[in-house]
Amino acid sequence: MTPHCNRPFSQAEIAALLADLGNDFVFLETAKISPDNSTSLLFSKPVEYLQCRAADDSNVFLAKCQEKLDQGFYLAGWFAYEFGLGLEARLRRLQPSADTIVAELGVYGRPTIFDHQTGQWNRPVELQPVAAPQPGRISNIRLSQNQSDYEENIARIKSYIAAGDTYQVNYTLKLLFDYSGSADALYMQLRRNQLVSYGAYLGRGQRRILSFSPELFFRKQGTCCMVRPMKGTSRRGRSLQEDAELATALHNDRKNRAENVMIVDLLRNDLGRLATMGSVTVTSLFDVETYESLLQMTSTIRGETPDHLALSDLFAALFPCGSVTGAPKIRTMEIIHELENGPRGVYTGAIGYLAPNGDAQFNVPIRTVVLDRGRAEMGIGSGIVADSEPGNEWRECCLKADFLRKPRHDFQLIETILWAPNEGYWLLEYHLDRLQASAGYFGYAMQRQELHDRLAAYADDMFAGEHYRVRLLMDRQGEITLSHSPCPAPLYRTLPPPGPQPPRAKARLAEQTTSSADTFLYHKTTHRQLYNQLWQEADQQGYLDYIFTNEQGEVSEGAITNLFIERDGIFFTPPLTAGLLPGVLRRYLLEIFPEQVKEKRLQPADLNAKGVTLYLGNSVRGLVPVELGNTP
Template sequence: MEDTLQLQPGDAWFGGAFHRGQAGEALLFLDPVETLVLHSGDDVEGYLAELQDRLDQGFSLAGYAGYEMGYGLDPALRPLFLRSQDTGVPLAWFGVYAHPRHIRQEPGDGQSVQDRPFSGLPRFDCSPERYREKIGLIRQAIGSGEVYQVNLTGRFTFGYSGNPHGLFRRLSRRQPDAYRAFLNCGDHQVLSFSPELFFSVHGTCIETAPMKGTSPRGMTAAEDIDYKSSLAACSKNRAENLMIVDLLRNDLGRICEPGSVHVPELFVTRSYPTLHQMISTIRGRLRKDCTVLELFKALFPCGSVTGAPKISAMRLITRLEDSPRGVYTGAVGFMLPDGRKEFNVAIRTLTMRGGEAVYGAGSGIVWDSTADKEYAECRLKAEILFDRPASRPSELFETLLWNCRYVWREMHLDRLCRSASELGFTCDRGALEEALERHASEKLVPCRQPARVRLSLSGDNRISVTSGFPGSRAFDSPVRVCLSPVTTDSSDILLRHKSSQRRLYDSMLEDAVSQGFDEVIFCNERNEVTEGAISNIIVLKNGRYYTPPLSSGLLPGIYRHYFLSTRLNVREKVLYPCDLFEADALYVCNSVRGLRRALLQRSSLLRHRGVDPKS
């Protein structure tokens, strides 16, 4: 079990990009001498002055400022505070501490990072149709000159019955380099995995790094490069990013020495586990004795989560969004008495309270925005909530047939090396070949019988070869198959690779075997047939063979490739469950077992999927 940390009420932890010292270190704030909580928007300035007072006394501060607190910083926005009490959490929460500790532990509950006690999938509070209507209203406001960009957001909610520490640990594995924070505020917890810096103050230097412009990751290394290049060259994203850069330059100009504000990085694209983002960096030299109140009055909330002009955009947001944002798009961070201040923009951030979690997501709307793309961007930004591998697997492997020689050895090595290249593994083909030959001479040749051989390559470049001897039934009997009740996602890049991240396949196969089946067949989110847990799928209909295309989300199997390249009456075709039942014959295949007839009863579909066979 890893050495994990349980935060008590009032404690706060900051790691990842928040700590720029030794890799793996974090800042831990324990045992607050008091907590300063803002429940009302009547005296935001007084609250921020109180925070400054604690810093002047030599204390450290850690906590959050919710988005709606920003409405109390400008007289023109204060009437919009009427909705600010609807989130169930304070407008701002800060613990006051003697000093932070430098540690190497992370919050966690000691359980498996795969544990996911969600009560259903996260629900978004805005339908595609309603989102389209809102974008239409924003376009009207842009056309009338009221605004020229608005950040439109919504909320995902889901029940959660587990320990928030366990959820934090799981999601941290997907965003290790983010500005990560865990705040235990007693009756609620804030889990933040933001990639965006709001502001950082060291001495008199202040830096902010707005993030505008988003693109998904590609399914292959080449596609990923194309997506990233397209984002960097996209005129819409560059224009949107530049609007926010100009806004923040003006904001910084209110608190910095004249002429000191500059932009050292413009339109830089950075990659994260589920998406690429466009980021710019703005720096300036703070005026002497700039206070917490002056900082927040000038900068909060960050222009990247409001739009421009900021005041007009914030007015429009209150009319368009169905619920207050709460902590989301506010700021999470800490302030030290030596002047250091570090806050993220609270995106990719969960607020947990009373068994429910809330997670916000949004997109920047300009005149030429399209509703479908903007809505898809909201879903994309919620990817860290879902059980999709966000980083490379710990191991790649191939399963080969030994029958006096390695059957299709070169094809297996080609696939393994290709996967290694696309997923960032170091791969020495010569070393793989040497390991196979050594295993053959020591283990396989003396036995003089067919064997199933597993060749694996780990992330730290370790090569392993093991083997076993399949029984005769594995080759001679028809395969009894059923359909999985759980769908796969065709956009999951790891479905194209044979890797250690196959928990769903292994668990569903185990369940199928326990019910008397030999194999389980999966469908994707569009109900397209993809593959079995250990096989590719082929159907025969009217004298022609058909197999699902790779675009449905499946492994490019070795036997599948052989079958496609050696027969004239076979082609790729999108298949659905009804095609399996209506086929003249159904087959499963892989490089060890070859092509085998499969038996799928109608009750198998009804039993495991609960749908009509014709659907």
């Protein structure tokens, strides 16, 4: 098994990687690949562990770490949020019990590194296929605090803000749950829910840490140190176009900009404590990044550090990350300690590695699960500002449990393409445009030229002088499956001519309604259970298709077709916002005949109104005149 370049590891590759690791390891996974972050690192077989407890001197601990680095070792592991209390004299009185471990780093030889851009390992690696671990069971999910106490603490935070003690407090609590089964299976399940840039999976004895963080804390390469705080979020749209519109709105939103600038100023000051004079610059501001379920605003700050930067200076200046405290940092950390009902632990601390050449990279562990002998916790929180509404903040915390409760659907992208004799694939570029848009939206790998070549070779090998329906399936890794079957020539591949029509097929209105908010209606995927079920029913009953209505009672589409009505030579089709697939034939007709084909919201009564002809169509069947049969 060889991982592909420019793609994250597949689930099968992850299973193979984890199979023989034993109990002590650090796996730092890059599943959202970018030019400046394209490697995954695996540390195994530690020589020893370095631990810092709350009662220990953090500078002595960091000096021991430096000794190991000077000996040529790598260090990889985690720092708890509470490690930061020992770095600041004013906060030391707030430290947890003396024996609490606040940092743990394994001492390792050279890690195994995979470069996702080149598809190359730094040493020979043979991944042998293994059976995927059996799924485990999450149960007894609960919050560490009740709503009344939570809302009371939010009110207290707002009073501190009003008094001028703080501008923003990142207030957190914990999701507690029980888990039975393999920790590897849980990691594989949750990484499928959230492919991120700075994932991590750590093992030490029976304890596991599973982190699915999109946020970089800091990266140090040579003398350049970079931080990239995240602050400001928006929901995702239902398509790339809607994502772009929402990203622009987020980028320009005054409230989100103000919160982002507040944290940028804090981290710029932190970085300025260790950087050379005048070298700290904000290299990008208000960037918007796309993740599975949301859009996230980030900014990037860089500074040049002295040639021989002590770890104690690095951590004293930066730790913990200002994006998980609030501003001003020290006073806000005091408020956090007063109101939160227990140590955060690794959540909002740091996970990453230190290299013997002075390079380092750590994430901010959000969406991070700590699992130990069947008991698990995941920290959750939000930034509280002056106009935060306690009830809304509580509901947001409850929704964050969906990351655990609602597994992401496994699905493939589909295109169904007509191949015609002496013509080849009809509207192929339209099909590939749609596939590429959905691949971009869901984060699937797609190589367009490779697809062209594959389809051309497939046609050369398979097709004779008749029409074929070609089905293309593409998985998250960009792997393609092709199949085909003979099909009739389409009736109309353009607008029907005026005059008598052939006998009409039958269609029915479906009892079930769809929701125009359902993202999957806008993309052609294998996640279409209702549509598959009703299409099979229609076929068995001799109907061409079922026609759906949305939650507003508007007509949307068929299970396998788009819908058009014709009146006085003008064709009307529902707009995409009604909740329907951007069909290839639909796009073709709208673009080629803009004066005759128009979008319009339609009601069921419009379908059999006087003087109207109803059509259903797709790029394989063409445009087919139909009449409504008996409604269910």
